[in-house]
Amino acid sequence: MRQVVLLLTYGADSALCSKLAHLMDAVSETTDCHVLFHRKPEYDSADILKKLQSITKVHVFTDSILTNLGYFAMGNSLIPGNAHFPLLDYFRICPTYDFYWVVEDDVIFNGSWTSLFDYYHDKKTDLVASYISHYHDEIHWPWWSSLYTSNYHIEISQCMKAFCPIYRISRRALIGLHELMSDGWRGHAEVVIPSAVNYHKYSMADMGVVEENSIRQKVFYNKQTMSHLKLTVNVELADMLYHPIKNPPYS
Numbered sequence: 001m002r003q004v005v006l007l008l009t010y011g012a013d014s015a016l017c018s019k020l021a022h023l024m025d026a027v028s029e030t031t032d033c034h035v036l037f038h039r040k041p042e043y044d045s046a047d048i049l050k051k052l053q054s055i056t057k058v059h060v061f062t063d064s065i066l067t068n069l070g071y072f073a074m075g076n077s078l079i080p081g082n083a084h085f086p087l088l089d090y091f092r093i094c095p096t097y098d099f100y101w102v103v104e105d106d107v108i109f110n111g112s113w114t115s116l117f118d119y120y121h122d123k124k125t126d127l128v129a130s131y132i133s134h135y136h137d138e139i140h141w142p143w144w145s146s147l148y149t150s151n152y153h154i155e156i157s158q159c160m161k162a163f164c165p166i167y168r169i170s171r172r173a174l175i176g177l178h179e180l181m182s183d184g185w186r187g188h189a190e191v192v193i194p195s196a197v198n199y200h201k202y203s204m205a206d207m208g209v210v211e212e213n214s215i216r217q218k219v220f221y222n223k224q225t226m227s228h229l230k231l232t233v234n235v236e237l238a239d240m241l242y243h244p245i246k247n248p249p250y251s
Contacts, residue, residue, distance in 0.1 A: 005023055147195060163190060177196045
């Protein structure tokens with residue numbers, strides 16, 4: 001099974017090379033580690049980009065992907081809502097991996113990244129993310145209304161959400177997402193990705209939910225470590241994912 005870990009960055013973070021090194025040290029022989037780099041005209045990113053390219057493959061993208069991929073974007077900027085576009089852009093060029101990890105640059109793991117990647121390596125789950133839930137579990141979530149499924153009739157009970165600063169998605173799920181978005185599906189990444197996976201009846205797993213009937217039970221985040229609000233790292237909670245950490249002591 002071949003997979004790739006993609007470090008997604010929206011700016012020239014000075015700690016980026018260190019974060020990349022931590023991820024590259026953690027991957028196995030069957031896993032590549034590349035960078036999804038958002039080039040912005042307002043930043044001089046030449047130096048950091050050159051350093052990253054000396055380490056690994058860097059897929060550079062601009063805001064033009066919002067109009068050049070043939071999908072309907074949510075607004076005219078990547079954030080909020082269009083964070084899945086860089087992965088889909090990369091997938092069009094590199095479609096042969098079995099699984100794709102996406103790790104935003106403000107995610108850290110308080111432990112060895114190897115333990116996280118190894119835990120899921122032999123699992124065939126199509127989408128691994130956090131805070132996965134159905135519409136009826138969180139009816140007041142603000143992004144439900146962003147989902148538009150074109151000519152597809154989707155029951156409200158089939159709509160799902162997931163928090164995706166770090167997630168893993170299978171090749172078949174990405175193919176399905178690409179086909180649906182090419183047919184007019186659109187919406188916030190955190191609703192369109194899991195809803196598309198659910199539409200195809202593919203499998204999902206939450207990194208913060210203990211698996212039933214599993215010998216290896218592991219939780220990789222909780223409400224104190226994974227949020228949309230700025231956090232600090234609690235060093236007592238080992239092997240946990242943290243987001244967002246803007247000035248991490250480590251990656």
